[in-house]
Amino acid sequence: MTNAFAKVTAIRGMNDALPGPGARWEQLESLVRTWLRTYGYRNMRTPILEHTRLFTRGIGEVTDIVEKEMYSFTDSLNAESLTMRPEFTAGIVRACIEHNLLYDRPQRVYSMGPVFRHERPQRGRYRQFHQIDVEALGLAGPDIDAEMIVMVARLWKRLGITDVRLELNSLGQATERAAHRAALISHLEQHVGILDEEARRRMYTNPLRVLDTKNPAMQAMANAAPRLFDYLGEESRSHFDAVCARLDDAGIAYTLNPRMVRGLDYYNLTVFEWITDKLGAQATVCGGGRYDGLFELLGGKPAPAIGFALGMERLIDLWEQYAPAPADPECDVYIVNQGEEAQRRAAVIAESLRDQGVSVIVHAGGGSFKSQFKRADASAASIAVILAGDELAGGTASVKMLRAADSAVQANQQLQVPLENLVAFLKDRI
Ligand code: ATP
Ligand code: MG
Numbered sequence: 001m002t003n004a005f006a007k008v009t010a011i012r013g014m015n016d017a018l019p020g021p022g023a024r025w026e027q028l029e030s031l032v033r034t035w036l037r038t039y040g041y042r043n044m045r046t047p048i049l050e051h052t053r054l055f056t057r058g059i060g061e062v063t064d065i066v067e068k069e070m071y072s073f074t075d076s077l078n079a080e081s082l083t084m085r086p087e088f089t090a091g092i093v094r095a096c097i098e099h100n101l102l103y104d105r106p107q108r109v110y111s112m113g114p115v116f117r118h119e120r121p122q123r124g125r126y127r128q129f130h131q132i133d134v135e136a137l138g139l140a141g142p143d144i145d146a147e148m149i150v151m152v153a154r155l156w157k158r159l160g161i162t163d164v165r166l167e168l169n170s171l172g173q174a175t176e177r178a179a180h181r182a183a184l185i186s187h188l189e190q191h192v193g194i195l196d197e198e199a200r201r202r203m204y205t206n207p208l209r210v211l212d213t214k215n216p217a218m219q220a221m222a223n224a225a226p227r228l229f230d231y232l233g234e235e236s237r238s239h240f241d242a243v244c245a246r247l248d249d250a251g252i253a254y255t256l257n258p259r260m261v262r263g264l265d266y267y268n269l270t271v272f273e274w275i276t277d278k279l280g281a282q283a284t285v286c287g288g289g290r291y292d293g294l295f296e297l298l299g300g301k302p303a304p305a306i307g308f309a310l311g312m313e314r315l316i317d318l319w320e321q322y323a324p325a326p327a328d329p330e331c332d333v334y335i336v337n338q339g340e341e342a343q344r345r346a347a348v349i350a351e352s353l354r355d356q357g358v359s360v361i362v363h364a365g366g367g368s369f370k371s372q373f374k375r376a377d378a379s380a381a382s383i384a385v386i387l388a389g390d391e392l393a394g395g396t397a398s399v400k401m402l403r404a405a406d407s408a409v410q411a412n413q414q415l416q417v418p419l420e421n422l423v424a425f426l427k428d429r430i
Contacts, residue, residue, distance in 0.1 A: 013119070013127030015313075023328035024316055029112060032132055035158060039151055041108045041134060046091035048114065052081040058090030058266065058298055062206035069117040071127075084116035088133035089266075089291070089307055090298070096137055097300035106138030112312075124282025124314050132315075134288075135307035142239050145270040145290060145306055146246030152274060152286055152308065153252050159315075160322045164276045164285065166247075167257040170240040171208075171267050171289070172232045180231040181207055191221045212261045227258040239269050266291040270306065278321055279314055286310045329380035331361040332430045334402075336372040338388040345419075346387050349397075352423045358430055377402060383426060395419050399426070 010016060017025050033043070052072050059066050071084040085091055088111050101107050111133045119125050134151070136144050149166065156164055171177065188195065188203045188210060194217060195203065199210045211222045232240070247254055254272075262271045271289035279285070288308020295303040333353060337346040343362070350360040361379060363372050369386075376384040386398040399422075400414045417425050 011127065013121035013125075015126060015128070020325075020328055023326050024320070025312075027326050028312065028316060028319070031158065032112065032155070035151075035155055036110050036134065039108065039147070041110045044092065044095065044109045044111055045113070046085075046088070046095050046111065048085055048116075049082050050085055050091050050094070052083040054090050054094055054298070055083050055086060058093065058294060059087070060206070060266065062202055062209060065117060069119055071116045071118055086115055086117045088113075088115065088131060088309065089135065089294070092133070092135055092307075093137075093294050093298055093300070093305070097295060097298060102138045102301075102303050106136065108136050110134045122282070124279050124311075124317065126313060130312035132310040132312060133307065134309070135305060137305045138303050139306070140292070140304035142242035142270070143246065145239075145243045146250070148288065148306060148308055149243075149247060149254075149272055150250045150252060152310075153250070155310075156274075159319050161276075161318055162322070163278050164274045164318075166252060166254040166272060166274055167260055168240075168243070168254045168270070168272045169257050169260040170229060170232055170236055170269055171261065171271055172228060172236040173268055174293070176231050176233055176236060177208065177228065180226060180228045183226040183231075184208065184211075184228075187221075187225045194218060194221055208261050211259050222259060225259075228261075229256070229258040236269060243270055262287060262289055266294045266297065268292050272308070276318055278318055282314060284311075285314045285318060327380070329359075329382070331359040331379055331381050333358055333360045333383045333385060333426055334376035334379050334381040335360065335362045335385045335387060336369065336376055337363055337386075338366075338369065338372075342387040342389075342392055345392065346385075349385075349387075349419075349422060353426060356423060356427045358427060383429060385422070385426070391416070392419075397422055401429075 052070070055070060056066050061067070065086045070086050072081055074080065075082050092109065092111065096102055096107065113130060114128050115131050116128055118127060121127060134148070136148060156162070184207045185203060188199070188207055192200065195210070196213070196215050196218065199213060199215075199218065202209050208228065211225055213222060244254070260271055260273060262273075267289040269290040269292070272287070273284050274286040275283045276285055277283065286308055288306065290304070290306040292302075292304040294305065295301065335346045335350060337343050346362045350362045353360045361381070363375060373384065382401070382403045384400045384402055386400065391398060396416050396418050398414055399417050401411055403411055
């Protein structure tokens with residue numbers, strides 16, 4: 001029998017961001033919004049739940065995500081299969097098609113939020129995690145591919161992150177992949193003895209994905225496999241070269257990784273990953289690529305597109321290694337009060353301060369001055385206001401500087417301020 005009083009815990013692989021560390025998330029989110037704005041990207045939000053077939057079609061049946069990582073369930077009301085989004089792109093493209101967003105111009109959009117994958121939880125790998133997802137829709141040229149990469153480089157700079165490197169590849173076009181595929185399958189057939197079960201299962205349905213293996217025993221085989229890059233035609237090569245030229249212009253270093261295929265099936269031409277040595281095994285912080293076929297695959301008019309996603313947990317883990325935690329005071333002003341009269345006055349004064357944009361906590365729950373001051377200090381407020389007794393009756397409040405606010409005022413100094421001047425006085429010192 002289950003114990004009615006037993007603790008209910010969070011689901012494995014799904015994390016809480018508590019107050020304190022939560023400030024880091026807010027700081028990142030606001031910085032990211034500003035960064036994206038400077039490139040003309042606008043926010044869009046799609047539902048967390050979508051029809052399962054959006055992802056099976058959009059991501060590809062023979063991928064890690066669709067084969068084993070999706071949180072899918074049958075909606076008992078109408079027996080439909082639904083899935084918690086494992087990534088943003090498919091939903092964003094669906095919404096663009098549904099609302100005909102590309103009818104008169106390209107769109108630069110981003111989303112930020114939770115995605116869900118049923119993986120084995122470990123550092124940097126969770127079952128609910130968060131992505132910053134950025135998409136340029138309706139644009140075909142290598143200029144936009146390069147700009148997206150340059151954008152990410154700017155984010156590293158803004159965050160003060162230095163140890164990240166860029167790997168690039170081109171997946172060419174479908175015809176080039178088809179030519180490479182035959183050679184790749186025959187290579188896999190020659191090494192069938194060392195292929196793991198997953199690789200054997202995929203070698204005819206999606207042989208390119210076999211190269212994406214993390215199995216150490218298969219690395220040498222994968223390295224020796226025929227390179228898709230060598231099968232690229234003139235156009236794909238010149239697209240790739242044009243991206244590289246623009247990265248050179250921007251002074252961004254990169255290496256060609258001919259084995260990079262990325263986790264999703266819909267990519268073509270440019271694919272890229274930003275990788276770091278500072279996160280242990282889960283080393284990729286950002287991955288992206290071009291997916292010119294996806295609109296058509298999802299029933300829309302063909303439209304070129306490219307995008308990337310940053311894993312926010314990995315990004316924060318990395319960022320913390322460069323930047324100290326942000327200060328996260330509970331408020332600017334903490335109002336200590338004693339007695340009902342003082343409590344009521346405190347509430348009114350607090351509202352006036354909030355009118356001025358000052359953040360205020362009115363002590364709640366009573367207690368001695370000593371315990372209230374303890375709480376004020378723990379709040380990390382810069383100023384405590386004391387409302388009580390004769391002083392209050394005489395129309396003044398005590399103001400105590402908990403932290404040095406300006407050079408004219410000493411920390412821990414206590415001042416008497418007439419109530420009618422209090423709001424102006426405090427506002428000047430925050
Ligand atoms: P990996 O090879 O690590 O499984 P992926 O190719 O599945 O990554 P993408 O689908 O490209 O990852 O997702 C974009 C980014 O999201 C990744 O680069 C990574 O930073 C982050 N990410 C992916 N899966 C997880 C996860 N389970 N937990 C936390 N972050 C993740
Ligand atoms: Mg994965």
